[in-house]
Amino acid sequence: xxxxxxxxxxxxxxxxxxxxxxxxxxxxxxxxxxxxxxxxxxxxxxxxxxxxxxxxxxxxxxxxxxxxxxxxxxxxxxxxxxxxxxxxxxxxxxxxx
Numbered sequence: 001x002x003x004x005x006x007x008x009x010x011x012x013x014x015x016x017x018x019x020x021x022x023x024x025x026x027x028x029x030x031x032x033x034x035x036x037x038x039x040x041x042x043x044x045x046x047x048x049x050x051x052x053x054x055x056x057x058x059x060x061x062x063x064x065x066x067x068x069x070x071x072x073x074x075x076x077x078x079x080x081x082x083x084x085x086x087x088x089x090x091x092x093x094x095x096x097x
Contacts, residue, residue, distance in 0.1 A: 006042075012067060013054055022078045029080040030073065047068040050080050 019026055033043070045051075048069035055062050065084060072079040 006087050008083045008087050010082065011081055011083050012062075012065075013050075013080075013082040015023045015050070015080045017078045019076055019078070025078065026073075032048070034068075038078050043073070045071050045080075048082075051082060054082060 005061075048067075051069050052066045054067065055065075067082050067084060068086065070081045070083070070087065072081075
């Protein structure tokens with residue numbers, strides 16, 4: 001197992017959910033993703049329902065913003081993070097964009 005850190009320049013929204021709270025996702029869509037990308041747990045989500053929901057809740061204030069949805073799936077949690085910026089990764093102390 002490789003340890004790494006992730007740094008966002010700015011986070012617009014995040015949600016940490018237990019596996020029970022995301023059961024529908026884990027029992028359905030996640031099974032297909034896992035088949036295509038085994039041993040992966042970090043994803044950039046395309047056509048994100050989470051971003052759609054955020055923009056709906058913002059009432060037009062974020063319509064022109066380009067938001068990026070990142071998802072980390074672990075054995076117990078799903079972490080959804082939305083940012084306007086790409087992230088910086090660090091593996092063994094070396095920053096990568």
